[in-house]
Amino acid sequence: MSSEQIMELLKTGKIDYVRVLVVDVLGNVRSRSLRRMEFEKAVDMGVNYPESILYLDIWDRPIKHNFDDVIAHPDLTTFMTFPYLERTGVVLSALTDSGGVPSPLCVRTVLRKATGRLEGQGYRMRVLFEPTFYVLRGDSPADSSRAFSSEGLLVEQEFLKEVVKYLEEMEEPVQRLNKYFGRGQYEITFSPAEALRSADFLTAAKEVVRDVALLHGLKATFMSKPFSDSPGNVLHVYFSLLDEEDNNATLDQTTGQPSKIARNFLAGLQVHIGALSALALPTVNSYRRLREDFSPTVAAAGRERRFLLRFPANFKDTGMLEFRLPDTTANPYLLLTGMIYAGLEGVERGLELMEGIESEEVPTSLEEALRRLSNDRLMREALGEELLSLYVELKLREVKEFEQQVTQWERDVYLRL
Template sequence: MSTKMDQLTSWLKERKITEVECLVSDLTGIARGKISPTNKFLDEKGMRLPESVLLQTVTGDYVEDDIYYELLDEADIDMFCRPDENAVFLVPWALEPTAMVIHDSFDKQGNPIELSPRNILKKVLKMYADRGWQPIVAPEMEFYLTKRCSDPDFPLEAPMGRSGRPEVGRQSFSIDAANEFDPLFEDVYDWCELQNLDLDTLIHEDGPAQMEINFRHGGALHLADQITVFKRTMREAALKHDVAATFMAKPITDQPGSAMHIHQSVVDVTTGRNIFSNEDGSMSELFLHHIGGLQKFIPELLPLFAPSVNSFRRFLPDTSAPVNVEWGEENRTVGLRVPEAGPQNRRVENRLAGADANPYLVLAASLLCGYIGMVEGINPSAPVKGRGYERRNLRLPLTLEAALERMEACQAAGKYLGEKFVRGYVAVKRAEHENFKRVISSWEREFLLLSV
């Protein structure tokens, strides 16, 4: 530990860092923690946070008392958070030299906190490591740029670009439409380079001012950290240029939703060979079982891929998002696409996750589904040829409530992720949904106010 802290100390001093943002991810993906002067951070070698932050909802509320005290100590004790020296990033938008350091969470006996999203991902990665496997992932993040809007009752609108005009119509893959926001993305790329984020390409997606950033492939934990940092970076860059960036799954009516597509493969740690391919280059049994596991368990763990009521708006008919867990080669109309690639690069693209999902939990869930398929030998369905939207045999749960019930009843979820985590996560999402149901929508006022 001292050697690792020495490395971190040197890193901070070399860059003359004066403040450190110490953070952990809650279940929703919100960064929670403390901002500390560098000297104090180095003296304390970590921080303490109330463990209750891991049962806090996106609205700032907490789960019901009976569940709260069942999962947490009645004395509302602290958890101990230790910095990960491999998860240290600059904060380029800060006025003073600042770093953010992602922490891992432990109880006072030194055991990993079971409700911590980062610990959940590490638990799944250890399952792979115990079998001599290493997952490789490459996430693709979609998001919208919008006008800044202080009134949540007003629909979001496309922002003004360099031309002084808002974007209209569908501008998929348009270079000119992406260039409308060149000054903003120049800052994004400069800041991400300073943070050593492994960004690949920028793409204009279907919706007005909807963009996609692709990450280079790598280890799942490191990329989950990078997505966490990238979301903060993207929002800060947008605010600097007087627009907003949102990773909501469905922010604008009648426009495409925003996904987090996950390309995933598995290599043998000893040989470095992609275990999804046989020696002759054909698909391996493990690859097919991996797909079988995704097909069987994504519907059981769907709240980890689609965490809010808004997430399920992506899955409505005719929204360009997949609505099932069918699979097919070079087929974007199914939930599980197998891109054309050589044997060493064979992978499956999980197209079901929303951009609003917690990056630690969604990567853990996607990899876990494939893992169970491999260890239990689950066979996939036949691959889909042609359009897959209308396939109904492998449909997803239609509502968040139904999805939470399935996750709660899923024995594999408790077995592999832990009963405490499943109970806590479901309770948080139910508390958020109860809060949502108390809000009267503009649709209800428009169509019911004077009609019923």
């Protein structure tokens, strides 16, 4: 829908409210709902938010106490309607200060800068996200159906049908939806799109899944590993690079194998896998998933599913590579930014891919991953000093809080001593 069509839609009176969304550094969505006439003004002037929303930790506690305003400028290219919200539009935004200077903490602006850098080298990235999530009744899985069974799709069919229906009404086709490995766990595959658009839609889609679950008396969670005896949630990232003629630069058209560009790009991810882990696995809970038999933990490339960098079996047909490390708590804007910078360095330096060989180890804890992120020069350039420092500080708060907890397991085992 063009900007002109959106403004015409507003004039018809079919939209009464528009929610202007802001995505913070941790990937949380904040919003303000404006009456239609106020939104029409905001298209030119922006919407004031307290700057404090960018400095909130996972518990919504600010890490500093002196704040200015930040201005959210609606990006009309992201305008959509959530069909279950009556007469309401939704739009994502880009952040500036009151003088119009882009905010260094705007994750959409950071990704836009990364895609611009990629385009400067003659490439565009197309991304297909494939997240999983758990459906709960109370705090327990909503069903006990087996992996990839028809039973699971039958049991939750009303909820799942509405999710797909609403997403497709938002003009984002769903390729697949299936029961995943865990009890009450489902996987959804979206269609490929430009990097920023894919990140925008994943952000919106997670909101839709959670909202529709609530409307059905359920709860949907994207927590990495909610149950110790069930598989964790994952975010498979499929991607390809297109050249200036829209040819797939990651596919060698002659052999049907990954091109030299593809191998160089993956080599860049391989070199920076430690720092990327802090963006791909951003919670203390994320690292529990790495201990599963199912989890890919080998920082090497190949066809096997245990490899973090993978050439899928259908690569010859799709030309899409796969990054298997992330989970569904990752901020997609920061994740793709890190991937672009790391991969592009691999291309620019002509790095050799260690196929089937692990050249770098994946961190085993969030604290270790944050240390490697802090020490990675390229990631500091990619994210910017201010955003990276804030991200690390917010995440270290979680680490410190977690380490102060005494778990029920510890009491059960050690209380008798």
